[in-house]
Amino acid sequence: MAGDRADSRLSKRLILTMAITIKEVAELAGVSPSTVSRVIHDNPKISEDTKKIVNQAMKKLKYHPNAVARSLANSSTKTIGLILPNSSDDLFTRPFFIEAMRGISIYSQNNNYNLMYCFSKSEEEEVKFIRNYINSGWVDGIVLFTARKDDKCIAFLQEREFPFVVIGQPENGDNILWVDNDNVQSMYNVTSYLVEKGFREIALITGPEQFAVTRNRKNGYLQALKARGLKKNMNLILTGDSFSEETGYNCMKEILESPVKVEAIAAADDFLAFGAMKAMKEKDIELPIVGFNNSPRSSFQSPTLSTVDINPVLLGQNAAELLIKSLKGKLIPFKNVIVGTRLIERDTTAKY
Amino acid sequence: MAGDRADSRLSKRLILTMAITIKEVAELAGVSPSTVSRVIHDNPKISEDTKKIVNQAMKKLKYHPNAVARSLANSSTKTIGLILPNSSDDLFTRPFFIEAMRGISIYSQNNNYNLMYCFSKSEEEEVKFIRNYINSGWVDGIVLFTARKDDKCIAFLQEREFPFVVIGQPENGDNILWVDNDNVQSMYNVTSYLVEKGFREIALITGPEQFAVTRNRKNGYLQALKARGLKKNMNLILTGDSFSEETGYNCMKEILESPVKVEAIAAADDFLAFGAMKAMKEKDIELPIVGFNNSPRSSFQSPTLSTVDINPVLLGQNAAELLIKSLKGKLIPFKNVIVGTRLIERDTTAKY
DNA sequence: TTGTAGGCGTTATCAT
DNA sequence: ATGATAACGCCTACAA
Numbered sequence: 001m002a003g004d005r006a007d008s009r010l011s012k013r014l015i016l017t018m019a020i021t022i023k024e025v026a027e028l029a030g031v032s033p034s035t036v037s038r039v040i041h042d043n044p045k046i047s048e049d050t051k052k053i054v055n056q057a058m059k060k061l062k063y064h065p066n067a068v069a070r071s072l073a074n075s076s077t078k079t080i081g082l083i084l085p086n087s088s089d090d091l092f093t094r095p096f097f098i099e100a101m102r103g104i105s106i107y108s109q110n111n112n113y114n115l116m117y118c119f120s121k122s123e124e125e126e127v128k129f130i131r132n133y134i135n136s137g138w139v140d141g142i143v144l145f146t147a148r149k150d151d152k153c154i155a156f157l158q159e160r161e162f163p164f165v166v167i168g169q170p171e172n173g174d175n176i177l178w179v180d181n182d183n184v185q186s187m188y189n190v191t192s193y194l195v196e197k198g199f200r201e202i203a204l205i206t207g208p209e210q211f212a213v214t215r216n217r218k219n220g221y222l223q224a225l226k227a228r229g230l231k232k233n234m235n236l237i238l239t240g241d242s243f244s245e246e247t248g249y250n251c252m253k254e255i256l257e258s259p260v261k262v263e264a265i266a267a268a269d270d271f272l273a274f275g276a277m278k279a280m281k282e283k284d285i286e287l288p289i290v291g292f293n294n295s296p297r298s299s300f301q302s303p304t305l306s307t308v309d310i311n312p313v314l315l316g317q318n319a320a321e322l323l324i325k326s327l328k329g330k331l332i333p334f335k336n337v338i339v340g341t342r343l344i345e346r347d348t349t350a351k352y
Numbered sequence: 353m354a355g356d357r358a359d360s361r362l363s364k365r366l367i368l369t370m371a372i373t374i375k376e377v378a379e380l381a382g383v384s385p386s387t388v389s390r391v392i393h394d395n396p397k398i399s400e401d402t403k404k405i406v407n408q409a410m411k412k413l414k415y416h417p418n419a420v421a422r423s424l425a426n427s428s429t430k431t432i433g434l435i436l437p438n439s440s441d442d443l444f445t446r447p448f449f450i451e452a453m454r455g456i457s458i459y460s461q462n463n464n465y466n467l468m469y470c471f472s473k474s475e476e477e478e479v480k481f482i483r484n485y486i487n488s489g490w491v492d493g494i495v496l497f498t499a500r501k502d503d504k505c506i507a508f509l510q511e512r513e514f515p516f517v518v519i520g521q522p523e524n525g526d527n528i529l530w531v532d533n534d535n536v537q538s539m540y541n542v543t544s545y546l547v548e549k550g551f552r553e554i555a556l557i558t559g560p561e562q563f564a565v566t567r568n569r570k571n572g573y574l575q576a577l578k579a580r581g582l583k584k585n586m587n588l589i590l591t592g593d594s595f596s597e598e599t600g601y602n603c604m605k606e607i608l609e610s611p612v613k614v615e616a617i618a619a620a621d622d623f624l625a626f627g628a629m630k631a632m633k634e635k636d637i638e639l640p641i642v643g644f645n646n647s648p649r650s651s652f653q654s655p656t657l658s659t660v661d662i663n664p665v666l667l668g669q670n671a672a673e674l675l676i677k678s679l680k681g682k683l684i685p686f687k688n689v690i691v692g693t694r695l696i697e698r699d700t701t702a703k704y
Numbered sequence: 705t706t707g708t709a710g711g712c713g714t715t716a717t718c719a720t
Numbered sequence: 721a722t723g724a725t726a727a728c729g730c731c732t733a734c735a736a
Contacts, residue, residue: 021729032707037731045705064487068423069729072712077420093648098450105471114490116468119457135416138466296445297652373713384723397721421713424728
């Protein structure tokens with residue numbers, strides 16, 4: 001007498017706002033819940049007839065699987081957590097983050113993964129949020145948006161053996177999933193480009209050394225000089241303590257007010273370049289300069305700034321792809337992806 | 353003999369990567385799972401002694417509640433879904449969205465709510481994602497980032513009677529949670545400001561009428577004229593078909609090439625203003641102009657653009673607050689919040 | 705091919 | 721104050 005058992009909800013349903021469950025579909029279709037579950041998962045050994053009946057019942061009742069229950073049973077939420085870093089102002093002035101987020105969403109949405117995000121104010125808070133995501137069981141994997149030297153987030157994730165991917169090349173990244181541009185190569189290209197224009201005394205303005213991106217771009221610069229037979233001049237290498245406009249301004253001012261000869265500038269970030277341009281303007285000097293990241297402002301400066309497009313959307317997409325494939329247990333042939341960059345020639349260099 | 357029952361997982365635990373459950377804590381503490389649950393929830397009728405014992409056990413085992421199981425039992429995920437709209441390029445060039453997201457995250461994180469997001473390519477896709485969020489049961493409520501005329505997302509959410517909040521004032525918004533600036537007042541202020549500078553022939557460049565923000569700003573403009581005893585001139589009111597720079601350019605060109613006299617411009621968006629400035633430059637004309645939204649570029653144009661700061665972070669924070677309070681069943685005294693704006697005077701108007 | 709039963713980890717009701 | 725038990729909705733051996 002299944003009909004009068006206590007769990008015969010369909011007939012007794014009073015609260016209409018509650019979602020339809022697999023049991024109710026089963027009841028209407030006259031089969032067992034497991035059969036319905038099998039139909040949902042396209043289990044091969046199910047007869048066409050019952051499949052049809054069950055599908056009709058599902059349609060009639062407007063059944064939709066409850067993802068939470070599913071997650072509990074599968075111990076997988078099909079959700080990825082994004083840890084937005086503490087770069088406070090950067091977050092707003094630079095479209096990098098939202099573009100990368102969009103890239104991640106493109107791949108994830110196509111593969112039925114959900115996305116969670118949180119903003120953090122400090123590296124400690126980042127770790128706190130990661131811990132929280134892991135402990136609560138909300139996410140299957142995590143995306144980090146930056147790789148620092150001695151990165152606490154990475155250390156923590158490794159210790160917990162939790163799946164993650166980094167946008168940016170971590171140190172000791174051998175066993176880590178990451179995506180990045182080839183920052184060595186990109187800056188190599190920028191430097192070579194300036195050398196080919198005929199400049200010899202090329203200054204480099206970078207951000208803090210704790211970021212891999214800084215060390216790599218510096219390397220690219222040095223390698224290019226070497227390859228062209230130019231020797232490095234430490235007075236031309238300025239390491240700022242941030243990627244801000246102010247830092248760029250100070251670095252450029254320092255060079256201009258020193259006796260060092262400069263003919264061109266490679267900046268590791270557009271904002272450093274903006275600051276440098278400001279310093280030059282103040283002294284009524286105009287030197288060729290190239291930035292990095294193709295920030296919107298770069299095409300509206302006067303003169304417009306030559307820069308390098310690092311393709312953040314693609315970085316995000318590849319990050320999501322790496323992580324999701326590894327979550328699915330797919331054998332991925334490589335643990336990291338290099339996304340190509342593109343030098344955009346604008347006013348600050350085109351005329352030379 | 354509880355010790356040798358089949359579910360005595362603690363003693364038999366082989367797989368160490370599996371998370372600790374309430375049962376294992378109970379076993380170690382020598383109490384029942386329900387007691388542990390009560391300790392977790394600070395249930396008043398629990399003895400200090402057992403509370404202590406249980407807490408020790410939790411600490412020792414590094415227990416953390418499983419949020420998914422909790423959600424299933426509570427039929428609430430404490431998660432909010434954000435529907436990022438289809439404004440493709442806008443998303444990247446304007447920090448509005450990420451700032452609003454940050455605002456939402458501030459309030460949500462403080463109240464232990466999680467955030468999910470998705471990007472959509474069209475209004476249809478937005479509805480699809482909303483449907484998905486609701487049907488799957490992943491989210492308790494939804495945040496919309498824009499309010500269109502005849503908004504399909506809002507209609508769908510209302511039909512499903514699902515909790516949501518809108519950033520932007522919807523039409524027929526009486527029974528809807530929303531936050532917005534007072535767009536009428538803001539543009540009223542801008543217009544009055546220009547009138548006080550002595551200008552009479554003030555042009556208005558707006559985006560499409562389908563957006564409430566457009567209609568409201570237009571209203572503010574008209575009301576200000578009326579209040580100052582100026583009569584409206586339809587030739588000075590340009591309604592663009594987007595908020596883009598190109599649209600602003602075309603509108604301004606149209607005015608400048610017509611016989612109409614213009615003395616100043618109020619633009620409903622910075623990008624419209626950027627376009628207008630470009631059109632003026634081409635004709636070697638410089639008229640006072642005010643934009644909207646305080647986009648980063650506005651302070652780097654030459655001349656720098658006067659604009660209105662709409663405080664997107666606060667908009668986001670208030671949106672989250674409204675939604676979460678209503679989810680918690682708190683009686684909220686108002687169903688909407690008005691966030692103040694601030695006119696920022698820069699080069700395009702300061703000198704007059 | 706289909707059904708039964710137990711489990712995923714937590715909460716809540718009802719006893720005691 | 722504490723424990724047993726049955727949900728929450730779905731999945732999956734195992735049985736038939």
